[in-house]
Amino acid sequence: MTMTPTVKAILDNYESDNPGVKANLARILMQGKLGGTGKLIILPVDQGFEHGPARSFSVNAPAYDPHYHFQMAIDAGLSAFAAPLGMIEAGAATFAGQIPTILKVNSSNSWSTGANQALTGGVDDALRLGCSAIGFTIYPGSDDCFELMEEIKELSAEAKSVGIATVIWSYPRGGDLPKSGELALDVGAYAAHMAALLGAHIIKVKLPSDHIEQKDAKKAYEGFDGSTQAKRVAHVRQACFNGRRIVVFSGGAAKGADAVYQDARDIRDGGGNGSIIGRNTFQRERGEALAMLEKLVRIYKNEE
Amino acid sequence: MTMTPTVKAILDNYESDNPGVKANLARILMQGKLGGTGKLIILPVDQGFEHGPARSFSVNAPAYDPHYHFQMAIDAGLSAFAAPLGMIEAGAATFAGQIPTILKVNSSNSWSTGANQALTGGVDDALRLGCSAIGFTIYPGSDDCFELMEEIKELSAEAKSVGIATVIWSYPRGGDLPKSGELALDVGAYAAHMAALLGAHIIKVKLPSDHIEQKDAKKAYEGFDGSTQAKRVAHVRQACFNGRRIVVFSGGAAKGADAVYQDARDIRDGGGNGSIIGRNTFQRERGEALAMLEKLVRIYKNEE
Amino acid sequence: MTMTPTVKAILDNYESDNPGVKANLARILMQGKLGGTGKLIILPVDQGFEHGPARSFSVNAPAYDPHYHFQMAIDAGLSAFAAPLGMIEAGAATFAGQIPTILKVNSSNSWSTGANQALTGGVDDALRLGCSAIGFTIYPGSDDCFELMEEIKELSAEAKSVGIATVIWSYPRGGDLPKSGELALDVGAYAAHMAALLGAHIIKVKLPSDHIEQKDAKKAYEGFDGSTQAKRVAHVRQACFNGRRIVVFSGGAAKGADAVYQDARDIRDGGGNGSIIGRNTFQRERGEALAMLEKLVRIYKNEE
Amino acid sequence: MTMTPTVKAILDNYESDNPGVKANLARILMQGKLGGTGKLIILPVDQGFEHGPARSFSVNAPAYDPHYHFQMAIDAGLSAFAAPLGMIEAGAATFAGQIPTILKVNSSNSWSTGANQALTGGVDDALRLGCSAIGFTIYPGSDDCFELMEEIKELSAEAKSVGIATVIWSYPRGGDLPKSGELALDVGAYAAHMAALLGAHIIKVKLPSDHIEQKDAKKAYEGFDGSTQAKRVAHVRQACFNGRRIVVFSGGAAKGADAVYQDARDIRDGGGNGSIIGRNTFQRERGEALAMLEKLVRIYKNEE
């Protein structure tokens, strides 16, 4: 497939990166059914780490098999597949060269009490497994986050030097931030901006609500129209260096297909780059999931 | 532009530094409209990290784009542009060689509760991005600051060995120091002095009030006339090894242009080296900001 | 000085380099009287190593002092000053930030019998001395060159990672290559091309004659019009990735000013980027040298 | 100056140290007006870090300039000058070779609440700045001190391997030790002994009172005559391996000249090696300070 002007323009925004990083970003952006459009859908399967296998896969038992997810991402024509070390190791050879992979290098679990994660993979792993990027979660919201930030500083510098891209999951949590504020618009935009400042190539945040959480930020949002999800997406995109960094949105917990489609339309209309969609994919029966992903692709291609 | 005797005299004060550090200091001091005068204006854009993107940029939306700030620093003829990793990465190639950059290597955010910061960049980053200096914040005022001091000790030694200069933001905060005392004259002079003792080449502090906070220091200020801001600036300059180290002052929150101009006149009259002026720049419409910076330049050149 | 479109276009050719390298190339290309034109004149003073001090400097005794050359490069508005370690050390602090320097990191001497050089400086030296580039000589023409190529491979990789540019002096010599063939057009173009392939940012070769030395190459030059020096320069430029790499030409031994001027006109007309001119500078009395360099500047600016 | 038997005998006590350490100790012991006597006066200027610049220097404004202190130590014929990193950097080249320097590598400040200090310099800094020794403060008296002891263990081992001497400031503080006990004789002797056991070459403690603080120690001091300061000094000297380690005493806060002289006489008569005298020096007008130091020299030379 020939490079498109749209993707070329996106790559040009990564002006400080070496061609290795650019090639890996290009691989993701030129992959699958959305290849060349500047839009992307990533399949993340780290739910097993976060919530345990049964909560993740019992509803669709074939999903216990890592190959299931590789194959799903390929068959659905997605842009990349993201997972923790063991799951990538379980399929990286079989599917080598068929789908860009993102090695999720830190992970939490349901039993951990603080807003932190364990390092569970490294840049060396990403290289030996042929991954295009590392993925890393930060929890902005408390001083505990400083440790996470310092870890991604080290990992990202190492990754950049060897041509691996960096994806940051930025999830506000902890400290003085109430649970109710985690999805606030101001909080989400701030979280996205921090990921950008930390040097992420691709930023992953949650779709924000229209709530403004921080007292000090209320004034900045006076007169701001956040009434539609598309407008809120557009604001988060602003916070990602006015669109100079790729931003994708997670859909959250499994929900009805129509809600998933509406989210995608809003992301598209607000200028976001796409979806990172896990549970809503693998917690559906395979045929159903493929159909849903096909429809999402058509939405991102402005065909629906 | 030929080296001026004024700048040469300043460089001579850095007598233990290698020519690499001196060249980077010279680049800053010979840059832009104040080049050669020994005065400098630095544009810092780390507000997005500290206060979030909306509070920083919503009032002047083009400022969401990192290139906006690089271009502003260049067009206004400023001395240097300071920002965290991601923002420098987003423009360092486009503007390579056009404006000295300072990589802010630690960062706080609105949600952190202690007086601390996360390391978010390193000397290797500064080299690959062509930066002239690293910037680092310390919070003198509590034992937490020891960790920050030990971090800058390591970073600064590494930077000096490879010809990169060090800028220390010294902001008293935390511990037993009440909020009301953070801007006190004795506290500001002390903070500046600690930065000098830590080996900073350029020291950044806030403009102090005439309040004396520390009980033990009151006697030392008996008979001291701190009635004008210029006199207080002169005292802070004393605390910076009697002028052997460059000291610049921040203007604080956005405020009226006249107040900004008066600050600059006081800095100049007190023998300070200049301003580091962020929000007062990018939270104004571009034309207005350029006009304000032009006037500041004229003030520092003794033309107003 | 604002970046010019011409220089911007040149920098864009170095698309795999980090912003640090670009900034150092920009410093050279924006320096002095030719700043912004895409043309450059470099003053190299390694003759003392190559031919001894008396043969180099006795005709103009002030040139025994390293400061003489720094000052000459500055006063004449040249683009950069290149010299071995000791000479850079002798002036790097006094002239810090006033002229980009190129640390010549290998050196030969009149008494060495093979086509080789000794490593006499390193990338760490370049950093501590504030140099913009390292300079390195290769002698394509015999297997001895493999060792030199392997050295520059290591040095250049290290330099690129820390933002230092690489200049390669490519002088065919040794092996089966007869003295008579060293200046041949095919040989010079080949030497330039090897430097480009080795990853040089700036390539320095000698002005070639119209002789074709290699029997195997004769066919390739059938029908090629190398009758004028400008056409031969254009061919060497072709060999430097069709102009994607900066190429400068040395003037060889001291000669009459008119010959120097004609060389410059030919380099300009053939699309070369400029001159590296040592003996023809410092073996003239200072006033005479300044006048000559001023005229060369005017030639490169198309004013003569 | 020829080595004296007195100094030779002192050096012989450092029987496990390499010649590099011995040479640096010899430099201090052979320097200035007391050179060769086995007595020494050290000028420490870390008060700015500990108490802030105004409390330290406002009473004698020229003392804001680091060069003032270097020059004072030289002109008064003192044995060494001790200061934190930035202050040494500010004068180390100008005064290179004129006065042995001691790099104070940890520092506290008035705002820190615990009995700890921040590392603010290292052995590499000491080497590049030409220092003869590193200086380090421990606060025996609480578990916090274990961290300090472990730091000096590392630093001192590194310093000894490269020929740099170690000076330990041993100040009992923190834990269960009441403020009232910090100057107790048993406490001071204990602090000195711990410094000796930690491997210090030069030990700095405060002049002790005749109070015995530790209940458990009272029995050991039964029958001990600590009625005169000289006798107490002699006891501290005992605690420093019976004189096998150099011990110097600090004079504490600025006080009347006669009290300073009496302290010196007592140190001398008790067999102490000298004074480390900061505030009592630089908080006097220069002429007055020089006269006082001259008199102290005469006291240590048994001339008064």
Next chain:
Amino acid sequence: MTMTPTVKAILDNYESDNPGVKANLARILMQGKLGGTGKLIILPVDQGFEHGPARSFSVNAPAYDPHYHFQMAIDAGLSAFAAPLGMIEAGAATFAGQIPTILKVNSSNSWSTGANQALTGGVDDALRLGCSAIGFTIYPGSDDCFELMEEIKELSAEAKSVGIATVIWSYPRGGDLPKSGELALDVGAYAAHMAALLGAHIIKVKLPSDHIEQKDAKKAYEGFDGSTQAKRVAHVRQACFNGRRIVVFSGGAAKGADAVYQDARDIRDGGGNGSIIGRNTFQRERGEALAMLEKLVRIYKNEE
């Protein structure tokens, strides 16, 4: 001893060096009877390595003992003592701090056939032994010298970073250079210049004859008056960056005292910095040697 303007001016020439290197150069320049004059006499005792012990010491048997030489350098008031590792180790503790030492880190011997030397010491040795400088011999004159140059490049960079100075013995030898040419004026000046370009702080060469060896250099010496040894010394000094680097001359084989005195007068009158005088010292009976050195001191002080 107070720093003199003469020594200060010499130190200022080492503008790229850190205060550590400057302090060690200052120690040499302020030592002994010539301290402060800018002149120096160094006692080198590496003859045992080069020629064997009997050829070196049998004429004056006490010289078999390393302490003899340390004591001689001290008693004669010389500037420094240079020797290989074992000899420095044999006296470094006894004479610590009494005389600056130069650790000769490479050595040849009578049985080696090529123009090369073995590395026999390192910078770590210099530090643990308290040496002020390392000494290193190069043999310019053949490709074998490239290896030596690369060794001193590494050693000198390491030494400079830890504050140790570098002395280069530059002895033309080997390759196509006939024995008869080794002392030629053009050859000696060239050898001195190469040492300067390699970054030496102190250059040691032999006193040159008025012979011009290199055919290519003859023209450069046309009209040059090398008829007196003082004029030839002045020319070598020119080759050492026009006096920006210290140059000392060896006296060669043992010879009559009057010839030694005349050499010193010529070195002085030609602007050389002094003598490095081994065999002519220790191959004389001690009293005689002391008298000769005393007279040399008087010559360098312009008293004879």
